[in-house]
Amino acid sequence: MRFLDQNLEFTRLPGALESFHANADETQLSAFAAAVKQTGGRFVALWGSDERKRNSNAGGYAVHVAFGIAEGLALVTLPMHAENPEYPDLSEIFPAANRLQRTCFDLLGIRARGGDQRPWLRHANWPADYFPLRRDVDGARQFEAHNEDYAFVRVEGDGVHEIPVGPIHAGIIEPGHFRFSIVGEKVLRLEQRLGWTHKGIEKRFEQLPLAEAHKLAGRVSGDSTVAFAWAYCLAAESLAACTPPPRALWLRALLLERERVANHLGDLGALGNDAALSFGLAQFLRLKEDWLRLSGELFGHRFMMDAIVPGGVARDLPGGASEKIARQCNAIEREVRILKNIYDEHAGLQDRFLTTGRLNPALASALSISGLAGRASSQAWDLRTQFPITPYDQLDVRIATHRNGDVAARVTLRFEEVFESLRLTRIILTQLLENKSTEYFAPLPAAPDGAFGLGWIEGWRGDVLVALEAGPAGSIRRCHCHDSSTRTWPALEHAVMGNIVPDFPLINKSFNLSYSGQDL
Amino acid sequence: MYQLLKQILVTGIKTEAPPVADDALRVTTQRLEQAMLKTLGRALVIRHIDAGSCNGCELEIHALGNPYYNLEALGIRFAASPRHADLLLVTGPVASNMVVALQRAYEATPAPKLVVAVGDCGCNTGNCAGNSGGIFGESYASRGKVANVIPVDVAVPGCPPTPLALMQGILTAISGK
Numbered sequence: 001m002r003f004l005d006q007n008l009e010f011t012r013l014p015g016a017l018e019s020f021h022a023n024a025d026e027t028q029l030s031a032f033a034a035a036v037k038q039t040g041g042r043f044v045a046l047w048g049s050d051e052r053k054r055n056s057n058a059g060g061y062a063v064h065v066a067f068g069i070a071e072g073l074a075l076v077t078l079p080m081h082a083e084n085p086e087y088p089d090l091s092e093i094f095p096a097a098n099r100l101q102r103t104c105f106d107l108l109g110i111r112a113r114g115g116d117q118r119p120w121l122r123h124a125n126w127p128a129d130y131f132p133l134r135r136d137v138d139g140a141r142q143f144e145a146h147n148e149d150y151a152f153v154r155v156e157g158d159g160v161h162e163i164p165v166g167p168i169h170a171g172i173i174e175p176g177h178f179r180f181s182i183v184g185e186k187v188l189r190l191e192q193r194l195g196w197t198h199k200g201i202e203k204r205f206e207q208l209p210l211a212e213a214h215k216l217a218g219r220v221s222g223d224s225t226v227a228f229a230w231a232y233c234l235a236a237e238s239l240a241a242c243t244p245p246p247r248a249l250w251l252r253a254l255l256l257e258r259e260r261v262a263n264h265l266g267d268l269g270a271l272g273n274d275a276a277l278s279f280g281l282a283q284f285l286r287l288k289e290d291w292l293r294l295s296g297e298l299f300g301h302r303f304m305m306d307a308i309v310p311g312g313v314a315r316d317l318p319g320g321a322s323e324k325i326a327r328q329c330n331a332i333e334r335e336v337r338i339l340k341n342i343y344d345e346h347a348g349l350q351d352r353f354l355t356t357g358r359l360n361p362a363l364a365s366a367l368s369i370s371g372l373a374g375r376a377s378s379q380a381w382d383l384r385t386q387f388p389i390t391p392y393d394q395l396d397v398r399i400a401t402h403r404n405g406d407v408a409a410r411v412t413l414r415f416e417e418v419f420e421s422l423r424l425t426r427i428i429l430t431q432l433l434e435n436k437s438t439e440y441f442a443p444l445p446a447a448p449d450g451a452f453g454l455g456w457i458e459g460w461r462g463d464v465l466v467a468l469e470a471g472p473a474g475s476i477r478r479c480h481c482h483d484s485s486t487r488t489w490p491a492l493e494h495a496v497m498g499n500i501v502p503d504f505p506l507i508n509k510s511f512n513l514s515y516s517g518q519d520l
Numbered sequence: 521m522y523q524l525l526k527q528i529l530v531t532g533i534k535t536e537a538p539p540v541a542d543d544a545l546r547v548t549t550q551r552l553e554q555a556m557l558k559t560l561g562r563a564l565v566i567r568h569i570d571a572g573s574c575n576g577c578e579l580e581i582h583a584l585g586n587p588y589y590n591l592e593a594l595g596i597r598f599a600a601s602p603r604h605a606d607l608l609l610v611t612g613p614v615a616s617n618m619v620v621a622l623q624r625a626y627e628a629t630p631a632p633k634l635v636v637a638v639g640d641c642g643c644n645t646g647n648c649a650g651n652s653g654g655i656f657g658e659s660y661a662s663r664g665k666v667a668n669v670i671p672v673d674v675a676v677p678g679c680p681p682t683p684l685a686l687m688q689g690i691l692t693a694i695s696g697k
Contacts (some may be wrong), residue, residue, distance in 0.1 A: 125616040141660055142656075168569055175570050196614050198572075199662040200661030202546065204659065222573070222579060292583070302682070303680075305576070340521050346524075520616075
């Protein structure tokens, strides 16, 4: 089939997700990217793979670009020769491709022709000609660690000075480096240097059995463990032609909405705290702790890690769980409504939230921003309504969007999403009660060598994508994980411009992006 | 303001009893001198360092500040600089890209430089015993457990460790004998 009147023949990938794949040449890839841009589609992810020794004809490298279009997820693969592997620079069409293209070179040695050529994940801790994702590199070698001299863009002018922050930050957060160029208190420019928590996840996948690597996927970003585990399992189930029992899918949705609520509660507290209302932090962290404790009791893990497994879920709900969850939903909803009222009425808090850290809708669109940050800037993307897989096709999720794109919008959106997730949880519980089946797991059949599958799930922060290719005898040939943070980080550089330095922590928290998820 | 005060009153005090120190968590023999303990009491200052974690451990370290665990009530608080810290709370595995930063933070910490390694990835125990770096292992990008890069006093296993386990680890590090 063809999309967007382009000369590219797609085939639908097997499985629940509406996903399509096509091989392209350079001209076709560029033309397709331009057509996606023109028709209001979006760029989702870009990654590379080493195809050498696969077969003598196509042996070389490949770059894979995933686009979100009206029909679903369209994946375009561009094969490249083993000598001098290069592909057209897509960052002019989609600026979000910039860091991914640089990542691709750092890990595989395949280069975009043009655009920013600075390293991204590679700091000074392995040589420039060492490409860990190549098949003839085992990735085990360790090199001496050095401090890196990175070519930050300098802002010149009277009174401009720099504030370097990180990699170790002042709070309890992940490491990253922020280089502020400021005049007085005002931020002229922010440049991020990330990659500090790069721990070789993609290489590690290739050493794990396909049937067990959902655990690694669930640790790409700990706060999104459910979303990543589901995306991984969706990909694994697609390529192994496995359909989990309906009960398992309802339970997965229950887990995903619980993860959303847990993170939103924590963020709402932290956002109050960053605007000097520590009352908010104490209250919301108390609610979050109640929430986590029940998750721990019912699913054996406070963050529900390893609760989703290929073929279904690890365990069913224990007896009496429905009543406990329902009671907790009511209690949390009652308290969050009180707290929302307090936040809304608090002049000092609203003064800090309103118009701070604005990301306008046009920019959000240009930067391919999705998820929570996108929805707060009029980007009405939510996989739960757009390409709903079971059970979301029966849930009729009401997505919230705002157009102000400021901290206040991202706060309001979190409140609305908490209430919506609580509503969905109640429906899911009803469905689980009606569903008398006790089956929550179907064994995953052996996957044929070379089988390929995609998983795409709307996590609490945004969409997460897992692209999985099976190797021989139950191994993994290539697994790429993509967190929406990777695309959203550059938006923070824009949102902070013109704001004062002391508002940066608040703006940063309102996005609350994953470092580990982008560093891999 | 009325709503806010009412909410505080209705909520009441939620803080629970802290756990006791557990010497089984100790991996080295470093003990604080009795005299120092007397001076320090439990007024401990912690610098948290994420040396490459998946951010799961950070979620539980955050929880230490919630009203249930209320770590500050024990006189223990987090500082923004290693120069102000008595103890480094390090999550891992140690990413190669974080080695220099972690070493510099360790150097900047005044003696006695207590170090608590947090999580299965950072401490080579628990479910990942014998597997330095936990599920991430050791590679070009990961140096594995924290003890591979800086000396460690107490290791708190778990993926992630619960807030109670974390409190216990921290209290163990400052318990004398």
